[in-house]
Amino acid sequence: MSETHSHDDWPYPHPKQPDIEDGPLTDYMAMTEAVAELLIDKEVFSADDMRRTLEDIDSKSPAEGARMVARAWLDPDFKARMLEDVNAAAEEMSIDAGTIPILAVENTKDVHNVIVCTLCSCYPRYLLGLPPDWYKSRAYRSRLVREPRAVLAEFGTEIPDAVEVRVHDSTAELRYMILPMRPKGTGDMDEDALAGLVTRDCMIGVTVIDRD
Amino acid sequence: MSARFAAGDRVRVRKAYPPGHVRTPYYVRGKEGVVSRLIAEHPNPEERAYGRDGLPPIAVYGVLFRQNELWPDYQGPEGDTTEVDIQEHWLGPLKDDGG
Numbered sequence: 001m002s003e004t005h006s007h008d009d010w011p012y013p014h015p016k017q018p019d020i021e022d023g024p025l026t027d028y029m030a031m032t033e034a035v036a037e038l039l040i041d042k043e044v045f046s047a048d049d050m051r052r053t054l055e056d057i058d059s060k061s062p063a064e065g066a067r068m069v070a071r072a073w074l075d076p077d078f079k080a081r082m083l084e085d086v087n088a089a090a091e092e093m094s095i096d097a098g099t100i101p102i103l104a105v106e107n108t109k110d111v112h113n114v115i116v117c118t119l120c121s122c123y124p125r126y127l128l129g130l131p132p133d134w135y136k137s138r139a140y141r142s143r144l145v146r147e148p149r150a151v152l153a154e155f156g157t158e159i160p161d162a163v164e165v166r167v168h169d170s171t172a173e174l175r176y177m178i179l180p181m182r183p184k185g186t187g188d189m190d191e192d193a194l195a196g197l198v199t200r201d202c203m204i205g206v207t208v209i210d211r212d
Numbered sequence: 213m214s215a216r217f218a219a220g221d222r223v224r225v226r227k228a229y230p231p232g233h234v235r236t237p238y239y240v241r242g243k244e245g246v247v248s249r250l251i252a253e254h255p256n257p258e259e260r261a262y263g264r265d266g267l268p269p270i271a272v273y274g275v276l277f278r279q280n281e282l283w284p285d286y287q288g289p290e291g292d293t294t295e296v297d298i299q300e301h302w303l304g305p306l307k308d309d310g311g
Contacts, residue, residue: 101252118237145239149288164291171235172272172297173254
């Protein structure tokens, strides 16, 4: 948008901020709208059902995953169950992890894990909320498998050479989340306090938890 | 389950470029890896993408590749890896492919 305008009481023109409709309407956008309208017209579901579902998806946040990580740090039996079946472990905590199976991979002193979806943008939305824009970018998706350590360094994350960097490309039926290492000096913290340390990015694997 | 491979098996991904909705990324085709886990059996998305039922279900495996195998000019340490989920019909035992 190169169009500029100025306000009456402010002499300096500034560029017009594009409205959401100013981007191109793609075929898929038109098709999505058309199919949604048809399904509503045919009363397969109502407009309110659709709104509610979108609101529900938007309401997910990394706090759900963080609670599970904190519980896993405190309770080895829970951790074992979570590594076996994340969705069932979530249910124990009354967290809805959705119907797509999620696999938790554990960071250790020998292996640092990080997730990507090179084909599209698969992401464990039920436990981590909506993905950040960079996760969906072509740069992240193509470069993470090609030069993972360079990408991690751009996130400020330096993994020692002796530690294996393992990229998980979620191309098929699973979603992945990282179970980060519990930082040192947290022995006296309870579950809520620990959950507060666990960020979205450390569950994607582009950073580690550092309390210094 | 009638899965053909088990964890630890060395496999090679088919080097094929069929048209359509394919979930096997280009960068692993023709490459050698090791099965890390049997994930599950799933209806075939290559069929389901075109309105068919995708049955019988196909086993999907986690396959671990050394970065040095995927990218001959890989700059990082030897031990670095990438794990990709791959359907059974994309995998062959290593010996079948001269490996």
